[in-house]
Amino acid sequence: MQATIDAARRLEDMGVDAVFGWDHFFPLSGDPDGVHFEATAQLAAWAVATERVQIGPLVFCNSYRNPDLLADVARTIDHISGGRFIFGIGGGWFERDYAEYGYDFGTVGSRLRALSESLPRIRDRWSKLNPPPMGPMPILIGGKGEQKTLPMVAEHADIWHSFVGPDELPxxxxxxxxxxxxxxxxxxxxxxxxxxxxxxxxxxxxxDRLDALHAAGTRLLTIPLSGDDTPDGYALDRVQAFLDWRDAKNA
Known part of the structure; x- marks a missing residue:
């Protein structure tokens, strides 16, 4: 856990715009039973450890928590961070998480229907909480499905995240x-x-790929980093090249 906290601080000092964590119970690469921590507690730790950078999940899995509880968790971390929280959410997909923690995996359709039902509840709960979120909390929705996910993006999202390539993005x-x-x-x-x-x-x-994504309208790019990069934690040297690219685009 301390390695992730140290990495978040270092990234903030480097000037990144946001630090995201995923919402899984097991590693998705490397040792499948390697070191791993729960997302909401980790995000709260980052909120305490940093001062300026935005933080959030990429993305919360809707299936793991009652939506009203998840709204309350997000509101609380938003206050811990001083209003820097991005509420990322998706339908879920990693079957091992469901099987080992006792959640019904269902189907892609059932998971997305559940997400569609949860989003209004989450927003309604934010309006009832005392105190409410510190400001309009950005909602990030992940996924690319044209029939179910993109309508939810149009209805609720401030940020749409996907891994769609530059040829498909337009x-x-x-x-x-x-x-x-x-x-x-x-x-x-x-x-x-x-x-x-x-x-x-x-x-x-x-x-070239990032230039093409930027030309198509992408303005937030996330870089995957793994704690297995070095024996001491996270190899952050590659981040500077992306920051230089970002700053040149914004010049």
């Missing part, structure tokens, strides 16, 4: 635009987020 954005227009919403209200590969910009590969 089509997905047109679909999202249609869902927004059907709800009387401007798509420009939604920040477009995407996952960057660790290969981008490293080892001479260059930033």
């Amino acid at each position: 089509h997905k954005l047109e679909v999202l635009r249609g869902h927004c227009e059907a709800r009387g919403r401007d798509i420009d209200e939604i920040e477009i987020s995407n996952g960057a590969s660790v290969r981008d910009g490293v080892g001479g590969v260059g930033f």
